[in-house]
Amino acid sequence: MPSYEQLGELLDPATTALLTVECQQGLVGPDSALPELAQEARDSGALANVARLVAAAHDSGIQVIHAVAERRPDGRGASRNARLFRAAARLPVQQLAGTPAVRVAAPIEVADEDIVVRRLHGLSPLAGTDVDALLRNLGCRTLIVTGVSANVAIPNAVFDAVNRGYTAVVPADAVAGVPAEYTPAMVRHTLALVATVATTDEVLACFERLRAGVRRG
Structure with missing residues (x-):
């Protein structure tokens, strides 16, 4: 794990953004299309930790971006080139644009200054x-990646962020996947090779220290 000094250097509010990945009602809410994933996100505390990080980011002036996956009711433009997409099209709960399924799930609060980016295709x-262009326009250099799932979207987000020149920070207890034992193994053996891995409490402590420094200044 990084030291507070190392983590603090990365988490300058002026150049840091927090990304929540697919933390939407249709995936992690009570009526999820993937109830095993939803249960794990809640039982592990990952969803609650995402909410804590979002609230602290709001207090710290750190930009929050919510990445939501959805599809049109007619399916136009949706990806069909992988088993995952074909299986998702048969699920009883569909992530349809404009429905409750694609709203950011409780207990995460969406502030007026947050940006919600919706995608109709792909895995990332x-x-x-628009996420990359938005981050560049915001002057972001460090991206904190949270959400679901550790199986697909989270590693995609981290790899794409690194490939685009951002420093990725992953609070390991603010991501979830299935089965439960897969997530820590993936974080340790894959994401830790390309991202700075920390805990939610460590990131929150850095936010607080940065806020305290601003108050003293």
């Missing part, structure tokens, strides 16, 4: 979406 919150 960054590739083929």
